[in-house]
Amino acid sequence: MNDAPTRKVDWIVTDLDGTLVGRDLRIVGPNLAALRRFADAGGDVVVATGRGEESARPYYERLGLRNPAILYNGARVVDLSSGAVLYRRCLSAAVWANLVMLFEELPAGVWPVAFSGGRAHVRSETAALRAYAHRDGIGLHRVGSWAELPFDEVVKTMLICERPGLVDDAAALLREVASGPDGAPAGPGAGATLVRSESTYLEVLPAGATKGAALRELAAARGVPLHRVAAIGDNPNDLDMIETAGLGAAVGDGDPAVRAAADIVVADCADGAVADLVDRVMP
Structure with a gap:
């Protein structure tokens, strides 16, 4: 038996x-x-x-x-x-370049984190970013410019929002380069996917990832x-x-x-x- x-x-x-x-x-x-x-x-x-x-x-x-x-x-x-x-999969060089330009237009209270080489990279450190890093148990590596990252080696980008309502605002801006989190049509030059992974997290992933x-x-x-x-x-x-x-x-x-x-x-x-x-x- x-x-x-x-x-x-x-x-x-x-x-x-x-x-x-x-x-x-x-x-x-x-x-x-x-x-x-x-x-x-x-x-x-x-x-x-x-x-x-x-x-x-x-x-x-x-x-x-x-x-x-x-x-x-x-x-x-x-x-x-x-x-x-x-x-x-990594974000294409074109998508990453477009994202870097759009980072300058993000609403107040939205902070980007770019993942490359196994590290999380930021331009500045805020309370929201520190809380995110503590929660995930990671270090934040500050860069003087996004140009310091290899343009074809960015795995994903996260937008950390100080409150849930900012996620929709950030998603609307990024639909120029990515399809929406709920299947919204992609804008010109789209080559990435947006997903909500938490109420205050919006992620930009390589297309199809x-x-x-x-x-x-x-x-x-x-x-x-x-x-x-x-x-x-x-x-x-x-x-x-x-x-x-x-x-x-x-x-x-x-x-x-x-x-x-x-x-x-x-x-x-x-x-x-x-x-x-x-x-x-x-x-």
């Missing part, structure tokens, strides 16, 4: 903030135990986050993972144990059918990932659009959303 626990899926792909990780920036207790149970049953856990290497690594190590991680909202897939980059696209690439490379994948998230940047997976789960207190698109809605983040998903795929 085979007494090994049964699984309905081979992979669980989980977002970090607001999904696996609570407001205290720690993995919610039940989630950690549940994912270990899933791994003990032969399942694989994949992290999919807007964070970069420096910021995601502590969670990756806490979970004891060996699988590649989907980082920068899908712009990179990285083996964090070795540092090997398995899949990458999404968590869902990265999941498709990684699953195909590893020979894992998408119908054997469960994915869970809470914010609009998780939408195409949960739609790509065979089973898409939304966190109970997540964004309404994510809950509406998901196959199932699980517990709130603080109540162990990921643990609830594990219980559903390991009857």
